[in-house]
Amino acid sequence: MPAFPAVTTLAAPAFVLAVAIEWWAVATGRAGGRYETKDAITSMAMGLGNVVVNTLTGAAALWLMLLAWPYRLFEMPVTWWSFIAVFGLYDLVYYWKHRFAHRIRWFWMEHVTHHSSTHYNLTTALRQPWFGPFTGLIILGWPIVLLGFHPAYVFFASGLNLLYQFWIHTEAIGRMPRWFEAVMNTPSHHRVHHATNPRYLDRNYAGVFIVWDRMFGTFQAERDDEPCNYGIVKPLHSHNPLVVAYHELAALVRDCWSDGLRPWRWAGRMVNPPGWKPDGAHDRSEDIRAAWIAAQAGFPTESPGPEPGVPAE
Secondary structure (H helix, E strand, C coil): CCCCCCHHHHCHHHHHHHHHHHHHHHHCCCCCCCCCHHHHHHHHHHHHHHHHHHHHCHHHHHHHHHCCHHHCCCCCCCCHHHHHHHHHHHHHHHHHHHHHHHHCHHHHHHHHHHHCCCCCCHHHHHCCCCCCCCCCHHHHHHHHHHCCCCHHHHHHHHHHHHHHHHCCCCCCCCCCCHHHHHHECCHHHHHHHHECCCCCCCCCCCCCECHHHHHHCCCCCCCCCCCCCECCCCCCCCCCHHHHHHHHHHHHHHHHHHCCCCHHHHHHHHHCCCCCCCCCCCCCHHHHHHHHHHHHHCCCCCCCCCCCCCCCC
16 A cells, blocks of 8 residues: 555644744734634644544544445556646545535534634634544545545545645635636635625535636635625534534434434435425525525515524534
Protein backbone atom coordinates (compact mmCIF):
# COMPACT_ATOMS: atom_id res chain seq x y z
CA MET A 1 0.00 0.00 0.00
CA PRO A 2 1.46 3.42 -0.92
CA ALA A 3 2.29 5.72 1.98
CA PHE A 4 1.17 9.33 2.02
CA PRO A 5 1.57 12.00 4.71
CA ALA A 6 -1.35 12.85 6.98
CA VAL A 7 -1.55 16.42 5.75
CA THR A 8 -4.21 17.68 8.14
CA THR A 9 -2.31 16.34 11.15
CA LEU A 10 0.92 17.90 9.92
CA ALA A 11 -0.88 21.19 9.36
CA ALA A 12 -2.34 21.32 12.88
CA PRO A 13 0.31 23.74 14.26
CA ALA A 14 -0.31 26.06 11.30
CA PHE A 15 -4.06 25.90 11.99
CA VAL A 16 -3.53 26.93 15.60
CA LEU A 17 -1.18 29.76 14.60
CA ALA A 18 -3.63 31.04 11.98
CA VAL A 19 -6.47 31.01 14.54
CA ALA A 20 -4.32 32.96 17.00
CA ILE A 21 -3.43 35.56 14.36
CA GLU A 22 -7.02 35.98 13.19
CA TRP A 23 -8.34 36.16 16.76
CA TRP A 24 -5.79 38.86 17.60
CA ALA A 25 -6.54 40.77 14.39
CA VAL A 26 -10.28 40.72 15.05
CA ALA A 27 -9.86 41.68 18.73
CA THR A 28 -7.65 44.64 17.82
CA GLY A 29 -9.86 45.84 15.00
CA ARG A 30 -7.33 45.01 12.31
CA ALA A 31 -9.68 42.51 10.64
CA GLY A 32 -13.41 42.03 10.31
CA GLY A 33 -15.26 39.19 11.95
CA ARG A 34 -16.34 38.03 15.38
CA TYR A 35 -14.89 35.79 18.08
CA GLU A 36 -16.67 34.58 21.21
CA THR A 37 -14.42 32.72 23.61
CA LYS A 38 -16.73 29.86 24.61
CA ASP A 39 -17.77 29.28 21.01
CA ALA A 40 -14.19 29.29 19.74
CA ILE A 41 -13.00 26.92 22.47
CA THR A 42 -15.89 24.56 21.67
CA SER A 43 -14.97 24.56 17.99
CA MET A 44 -11.34 23.76 18.78
CA ALA A 45 -12.43 20.99 21.16
CA MET A 46 -14.56 19.53 18.37
CA GLY A 47 -11.54 19.58 16.08
CA LEU A 48 -9.39 17.78 18.63
CA GLY A 49 -12.11 15.19 19.22
CA ASN A 50 -12.45 14.66 15.48
CA VAL A 51 -8.75 13.82 15.25
CA VAL A 52 -9.10 11.31 18.10
CA VAL A 53 -12.22 9.66 16.63
CA ASN A 54 -10.74 9.48 13.13
CA THR A 55 -7.54 7.97 14.52
CA LEU A 56 -9.48 5.31 16.41
CA THR A 57 -11.70 4.52 13.44
CA GLY A 58 -9.09 4.91 10.70
CA ALA A 59 -8.77 1.16 10.16
CA ALA A 60 -12.54 0.86 9.65
CA ALA A 61 -12.51 3.74 7.16
CA LEU A 62 -9.69 2.14 5.19
CA TRP A 63 -11.44 -1.24 5.25
CA LEU A 64 -14.65 0.28 3.87
CA MET A 65 -12.77 1.87 1.00
CA LEU A 66 -10.71 -1.26 0.33
CA LEU A 67 -13.92 -3.23 -0.22
CA ALA A 68 -14.06 -1.71 -3.72
CA TRP A 69 -10.34 -2.18 -4.52
CA PRO A 70 -10.53 -5.79 -5.84
CA TYR A 71 -13.07 -4.64 -8.45
CA ARG A 72 -10.97 -1.78 -9.86
CA LEU A 73 -11.00 -1.32 -13.62
CA PHE A 74 -7.44 -0.02 -13.76
CA GLU A 75 -4.53 0.57 -11.39
CA MET A 76 -3.35 4.15 -11.44
CA PRO A 77 0.29 4.96 -10.75
CA VAL A 78 1.29 7.77 -8.42
CA THR A 79 2.39 10.49 -10.84
CA TRP A 80 1.82 14.21 -11.35
CA TRP A 81 -1.00 13.59 -13.83
CA SER A 82 -2.71 10.99 -11.67
CA PHE A 83 -2.52 13.40 -8.74
CA ILE A 84 -4.34 16.07 -10.78
CA ALA A 85 -6.93 13.44 -11.74
CA VAL A 86 -7.53 12.10 -8.23
CA PHE A 87 -7.64 15.60 -6.75
CA GLY A 88 -10.23 16.76 -9.29
CA LEU A 89 -12.28 13.57 -9.05
CA TYR A 90 -12.30 13.69 -5.28
CA ASP A 91 -13.49 17.31 -5.33
CA LEU A 92 -16.41 16.29 -7.57
CA VAL A 93 -17.23 13.42 -5.20
CA TYR A 94 -16.88 15.81 -2.25
CA TYR A 95 -19.48 18.12 -3.81
CA TRP A 96 -22.02 15.28 -3.88
CA LYS A 97 -21.05 13.98 -0.45
CA HIS A 98 -21.51 17.47 0.92
CA ARG A 99 -24.84 17.93 -0.89
CA PHE A 100 -26.14 14.61 0.44
CA ALA A 101 -24.96 15.61 3.92
CA HIS A 102 -27.38 18.55 3.74
CA ARG A 103 -30.22 16.82 1.94
CA ILE A 104 -30.42 13.46 3.75
CA ARG A 105 -31.09 13.66 7.45
CA TRP A 106 -29.11 10.51 8.31
CA PHE A 107 -26.00 12.24 6.99
CA TRP A 108 -27.05 15.65 8.31
CA MET A 109 -27.04 14.33 11.87
CA GLU A 110 -23.25 14.14 11.46
CA HIS A 111 -22.61 17.24 9.36
CA VAL A 112 -24.80 19.54 11.47
CA THR A 113 -21.91 19.77 13.93
CA HIS A 114 -19.95 21.85 11.46
CA HIS A 115 -22.83 24.32 11.02
CA SER A 116 -23.79 24.64 14.67
CA SER A 117 -21.78 27.77 15.47
CA THR A 118 -23.40 31.19 15.14
CA HIS A 119 -19.95 32.63 14.45
CA TYR A 120 -17.84 32.30 11.32
CA ASN A 121 -14.09 32.35 11.74
CA LEU A 122 -11.17 29.97 11.38
CA THR A 123 -12.22 28.00 14.46
CA THR A 124 -15.44 27.12 12.60
CA ALA A 125 -13.32 25.10 10.17
CA LEU A 126 -12.16 23.00 13.12
CA ARG A 127 -15.72 22.28 14.35
CA GLN A 128 -15.88 18.75 12.94
CA PRO A 129 -18.11 15.71 13.71
CA TRP A 130 -17.36 12.73 15.92
CA PHE A 131 -18.90 9.90 13.88
CA GLY A 132 -15.93 8.49 11.99
CA PRO A 133 -16.99 6.47 8.91
CA PHE A 134 -20.07 4.94 10.51
CA THR A 135 -22.79 6.95 8.74
CA GLY A 136 -21.63 5.27 5.52
CA LEU A 137 -21.14 8.50 3.55
CA ILE A 138 -17.54 7.48 2.94
CA ILE A 139 -18.58 4.87 0.36
CA LEU A 140 -19.38 7.64 -2.11
CA GLY A 141 -15.64 7.52 -2.72
CA TRP A 142 -15.89 4.01 -4.18
CA PRO A 143 -16.14 5.17 -7.82
CA ILE A 144 -12.66 6.73 -7.55
CA VAL A 145 -11.29 3.46 -6.16
CA LEU A 146 -13.01 1.50 -8.93
CA LEU A 147 -11.18 3.70 -11.46
CA GLY A 148 -7.92 2.45 -10.00
CA PHE A 149 -6.88 5.03 -7.40
CA HIS A 150 -5.75 3.32 -4.21
CA PRO A 151 -7.80 4.29 -1.12
CA ALA A 152 -4.66 5.73 0.47
CA TYR A 153 -4.30 8.01 -2.56
CA VAL A 154 -7.95 9.05 -2.21
CA PHE A 155 -7.45 9.81 1.50
CA PHE A 156 -4.43 11.93 0.59
CA ALA A 157 -6.53 13.93 -1.88
CA SER A 158 -9.24 14.23 0.80
CA GLY A 159 -6.74 15.65 3.28
CA LEU A 160 -5.53 18.25 0.79
CA ASN A 161 -9.14 19.15 0.03
CA LEU A 162 -9.82 19.81 3.71
CA LEU A 163 -6.55 21.71 4.00
CA TYR A 164 -7.71 24.09 1.26
CA GLN A 165 -11.07 24.60 2.95
CA PHE A 166 -9.55 25.84 6.20
CA TRP A 167 -8.76 29.36 4.99
CA ILE A 168 -12.20 30.01 3.50
CA HIS A 169 -13.82 29.96 6.96
CA THR A 170 -13.33 33.64 7.69
CA GLU A 171 -15.02 37.02 7.56
CA ALA A 172 -11.64 38.75 7.55
CA ILE A 173 -11.25 38.28 3.78
CA GLY A 174 -13.65 39.94 1.38
CA ARG A 175 -13.95 38.96 -2.26
CA MET A 176 -11.04 37.61 -4.27
CA PRO A 177 -10.31 38.66 -7.89
CA ARG A 178 -13.21 37.93 -10.24
CA TRP A 179 -11.40 35.16 -12.14
CA PHE A 180 -10.62 33.39 -8.86
CA GLU A 181 -14.19 33.73 -7.59
CA ALA A 182 -15.42 32.24 -10.87
CA VAL A 183 -13.46 28.99 -10.48
CA MET A 184 -12.43 28.48 -6.88
CA ASN A 185 -14.29 28.24 -3.60
CA THR A 186 -13.59 31.37 -1.58
CA PRO A 187 -14.48 32.90 1.80
CA SER A 188 -17.30 34.81 0.09
CA HIS A 189 -18.80 31.68 -1.46
CA HIS A 190 -18.43 29.63 1.71
CA ARG A 191 -19.95 32.31 3.91
CA VAL A 192 -23.07 31.83 1.81
CA HIS A 193 -22.92 28.10 2.46
CA HIS A 194 -22.82 28.64 6.23
CA ALA A 195 -25.47 31.35 6.17
CA THR A 196 -28.98 30.75 7.46
CA ASN A 197 -30.76 33.40 5.37
CA PRO A 198 -33.53 31.78 3.27
CA ARG A 199 -31.86 33.04 0.08
CA TYR A 200 -28.62 31.29 1.03
CA LEU A 201 -29.89 27.99 2.44
CA ASP A 202 -28.39 24.83 0.92
CA ARG A 203 -26.16 26.60 -1.57
CA ASN A 204 -22.45 26.45 -2.48
CA TYR A 205 -21.53 22.88 -1.55
CA ALA A 206 -18.10 23.07 -3.23
CA GLY A 207 -14.90 21.99 -1.55
CA VAL A 208 -12.20 23.52 -3.75
CA PHE A 209 -13.80 24.30 -7.13
CA ILE A 210 -17.00 26.37 -7.12
CA VAL A 211 -17.58 25.30 -10.74
CA TRP A 212 -19.52 22.25 -9.47
CA ASP A 213 -22.17 24.50 -7.92
CA ARG A 214 -22.36 26.53 -11.09
CA MET A 215 -22.76 23.34 -13.13
CA PHE A 216 -25.38 21.68 -10.91
CA GLY A 217 -27.51 24.73 -10.12
CA THR A 218 -26.66 25.26 -6.46
CA PHE A 219 -24.58 28.43 -6.72
CA GLN A 220 -25.54 31.61 -4.90
CA ALA A 221 -23.34 34.70 -4.80
CA GLU A 222 -22.92 36.63 -1.58
CA ARG A 223 -24.83 39.91 -1.68
CA ASP A 224 -23.61 43.17 -0.19
CA ASP A 225 -27.19 44.08 0.73
CA GLU A 226 -27.80 40.86 2.66
CA PRO A 227 -25.22 40.03 5.33
CA CYS A 228 -24.85 36.38 6.25
CA ASN A 229 -26.34 35.06 9.48
CA TYR A 230 -24.93 31.81 10.79
CA GLY A 231 -26.30 28.86 12.75
CA ILE A 232 -29.05 26.27 12.30
CA VAL A 233 -32.86 26.33 12.30
CA LYS A 234 -33.05 25.20 15.91
CA PRO A 235 -30.21 27.05 17.65
CA LEU A 236 -28.18 24.74 19.84
CA HIS A 237 -27.60 27.00 22.87
CA SER A 238 -24.88 24.67 24.16
CA HIS A 239 -21.10 24.61 24.30
CA ASN A 240 -20.97 21.03 25.55
CA PRO A 241 -18.94 19.08 22.95
CA LEU A 242 -21.03 15.93 23.42
CA VAL A 243 -24.22 17.89 22.78
CA VAL A 244 -22.67 19.59 19.76
CA ALA A 245 -21.54 16.23 18.38
CA TYR A 246 -24.66 14.14 18.95
CA HIS A 247 -27.67 16.43 19.43
CA GLU A 248 -29.12 15.67 15.99
CA LEU A 249 -28.70 11.92 16.49
CA ALA A 250 -30.67 12.29 19.72
CA ALA A 251 -33.32 14.37 17.92
CA LEU A 252 -33.66 11.75 15.18
CA VAL A 253 -34.10 9.00 17.77
CA ARG A 254 -36.74 11.08 19.60
CA ASP A 255 -38.64 11.71 16.37
CA CYS A 256 -38.60 8.03 15.45
CA TRP A 257 -39.71 7.12 18.98
CA SER A 258 -42.64 9.51 18.65
CA ASP A 259 -43.71 7.67 15.46
CA GLY A 260 -44.27 4.46 17.37
CA LEU A 261 -43.69 1.15 15.62
CA ARG A 262 -43.81 2.56 12.09
CA PRO A 263 -40.51 1.66 10.39
CA TRP A 264 -41.61 3.32 7.14
CA ARG A 265 -41.79 6.62 8.99
CA TRP A 266 -38.36 6.05 10.48
CA ALA A 267 -36.98 5.43 7.00
CA GLY A 268 -38.74 8.54 5.73
CA ARG A 269 -37.16 10.68 8.42
CA MET A 270 -33.71 9.26 7.69
CA VAL A 271 -33.64 9.57 3.89
CA ASN A 272 -35.51 12.86 3.47
CA PRO A 273 -34.06 16.33 4.06
CA PRO A 274 -33.91 17.89 7.52
CA GLY A 275 -37.29 19.42 8.30
CA TRP A 276 -39.27 16.68 6.52
CA LYS A 277 -42.25 15.44 8.54
CA PRO A 278 -44.51 12.42 7.99
CA ASP A 279 -47.66 14.57 8.25
CA GLY A 280 -46.55 16.81 5.40
CA ALA A 281 -46.03 19.91 7.56
CA HIS A 282 -42.48 20.18 6.28
CA ASP A 283 -39.92 22.79 7.31
CA ARG A 284 -37.21 21.92 4.81
CA SER A 285 -34.91 24.52 3.32
CA GLU A 286 -37.00 24.62 0.14
CA ASP A 287 -40.14 25.27 2.23
CA ILE A 288 -38.43 28.05 4.15
CA ARG A 289 -37.19 29.60 0.91
CA ALA A 290 -40.59 29.31 -0.80
CA ALA A 291 -42.33 30.95 2.16
CA TRP A 292 -39.77 33.75 2.16
CA ILE A 293 -40.20 34.33 -1.58
CA ALA A 294 -43.97 34.42 -1.14
CA ALA A 295 -43.62 36.90 1.71
CA GLN A 296 -41.34 39.06 -0.42
CA ALA A 297 -43.97 39.07 -3.16
CA GLY A 298 -46.73 39.87 -0.67
CA PHE A 299 -48.55 36.55 -1.01
CA PRO A 300 -50.08 34.91 2.09
CA THR A 301 -48.64 31.60 3.18
CA GLU A 302 -49.79 29.02 5.71
CA SER A 303 -46.30 28.24 6.95
CA PRO A 304 -44.20 31.38 6.66
CA GLY A 305 -41.10 29.92 8.28
CA PRO A 306 -38.47 32.20 9.80
CA GLU A 307 -38.10 35.80 8.78
CA PRO A 308 -34.98 36.69 6.75
CA GLY A 309 -31.94 36.47 8.97
CA VAL A 310 -33.43 34.01 11.47
CA PRO A 311 -31.09 31.02 11.91
CA ALA A 312 -32.13 28.15 9.69
CA GLU A 313 -30.84 24.64 9.26
